[in-house]
Amino acid sequence: MAPQVAAARPVPARRTAGVTAPRHLAVRWLGRVGYDEAWALQRGLHAHSSRNHLLLLEHPHVVTMGPRAPAAHVLMDPAAAGAELCRTDRGGDVTYHGPGQLVGYPILTLGGPRAGGLGAAAAYVESLEDLLIEVLEDLGLPGAGRLDRHRGVWLDFGGARPRKIAAIGVRVRRGRTLHGFALNVDPDLSWFGRIVPCGIREHPVTSLAAEGVAVTMPEVVDAVAERAAQRWGAAGWDRADIAATGRRQVPQPADSAVMATAGAAPAAGRPRGARPVPVTFPATSDVEPAAADGGAQPQPVPARLGGDNPAPETPVAGGRKPSWMRVVARTGPEFRRIKSVMRDLDLVTVCEEAGCPNIYECWEQGTATFMLGGERCTRSCGFCLIDTRRPEPLDPAEPDRVAAAAARMGLEHAVVTAVARDDVADGGAAHFAACIRAIRALCPSVTVEVLIPDCKGDPAALSVVFDERPDVLNHNIETVARLQRLVRPSAGYARSLAVLARAKDSGLVTKSSIMVGLGETAGEVAEALGDLAGVGCDIVTIGQYLRPSSAHLPVERWWPPEDFEALGRIGTELGIGHVESSPLTRSSYHAAGAARSVGAAAGGA
Helix, strand or coil, X not given: CEECCCCCCCCCCCCCHHHECCCCEEEEEEEEXXXXXXXXXXXXHHHHCCCEEEEEEECCCEEEECCCCCHHHECCCHHHHCCEEEECCCCCCEEEECCCEEEEEEECEECCCCCCCHHHHHHHHHHHHHHHHHHHHHCCCCCCEEECCEEEEEECCCCCCCEEEEEEEEEEECCEEEEEEEEECCCCHHHHHHECECCCCCCCECCCCCCCCCXXXXXXXXXXXXXXXXHHCCCCEEEEECCCCCCEECCCCEECCEEEECCECCECCECCCCCCCEEEECCCCCCCCCCCCCCCCEECCEHHHCCCECCCCCCCCCCCCCHHHCCCCCCCHHHHHHHHHHHHCCCEEHHHHCCCCCHHHHHHCCCCEEEECXXXXXXXXXXXXXXXXXXXXXXXXXXXXXXXXXXXXXXXXXXXXXXXXXXCCCCCHHHHHHXXXXXXXXXXXXXXXXXXXXXXXXXXHHHHHHCCCCCEEXXXXXXXXXXXXXXXXXXXXXXHHHHHHHHHHCCCCEEEEEEECCCCCHHHHHHHHHHHHHCCCCEEEEEECCCCXXXXXXXXXXXXXXXXXXXXXXXXXXXXXXXXXXXXXXXXXXXXXXXXHCCCCCCCC
């Protein structure tokens, strides 16, 4: 049985309800995210998504300055105290963000005939203030309000000692909002002594903790999400959270006749909005039920991922693979030829290293995915078979050998990936760039697809790859938001979305991939597809996770072919140009056809 998506809950009328246009709202708790990454993600959602979004997160220590903020309002070098200094295009002066402060970035379409005007922007800022005032009351701190001449939310605003508890700085571009608010939960308030916060010298900054309100960050996130859904979620809303820990959770209860709506899904105990056009999952879908109280129960984590269970299994994962997952080995002449080329040129393929079930089909068709950087990866993801011992130095001759292999194989479309090389300053970006150049120099007509790691989110390193204009820029998000820290503990959901957003902003055709069978729900997959569509991702592949060994994460569920078809329809409805979805689909499966379908051309988009 597949999980049921709850209908949209009734939304009470608000006096500021007309500020924003009624669109589906996607709420995301993203954990701790770098300022530049969050800004890239905002820009991507602003440019490519038709939905409304609320990104909730914490930043590492950072001091930000609006375009008119005087340098004198930064009283000491932030770098000396371990913080970044970032210029930004939001309104306002100088402020600080850091751990213990909830930052909210609403990307909303404003309503009304003058949605891009100053009046609409002012009304929107007032609506943010109202939302935060209501949240503070919900959390046990009533009496917050506004202070004349100063934006934000204040305590004792009519008394002898006004103090600011939340800052607001926004920008409205083409009727869509950017930036947002910062609510002080329990940050280190001494940081505000290193700046003139918001240009206000005469009034101090405070926090919930300093006011004697003991609440956790998850409680504050819940309160903000609830109030935001009331204000902005009348057309439906969903919420996805990065889990605080990497412990697995079993999917929630399921019904026999179900609907999974594009971009809408329930989590235990939380209502969800729904798109008007449902996608039906067949009643044959079988999901392991959760506890009777509807809560998801944690399960043991493999020892290789820091847990105490060497090889956990579940009833869903046990037994033989279903018939649709069985692959017949076909080691014909073309397979043997490809293998010979790889051995002759001392090359590594992800087909072999990752145990791809499509190796026989792809190699018989004369296609393979080259893997740069050797056979050892610097990350230890819970799904991946690749060796994680200390890697060897990069081989500068490897790009030329890959180009020679592409020529000998007669490829029309070359796919190049790599192990993560966090031991290298640029994460291996220059190695990718050299490979793109080598292939194009030897095989000018070949289209080049690169499947890159996140390069630690470094914009300069990513630009090294982007500047070579690969025909397809692929970066895999791998799984749903909740399971990120379990499945790939050294990566990040927001970072991956930001990588794709940056690539799209550079004018590239972008691609990503999702595995299912790790314990996610259908609704969570729909949410992830909505996020990929939101940053303009052109191609998405969806396939069944296969456990490579007993030391890796177990298979929680075998998704049947008809459910993959339904997931494909969800992605298409959300606006993704090409969705390849089937049990045996992998990131590079039918890559050439997918690239052609979205118009990727040699030399870059």
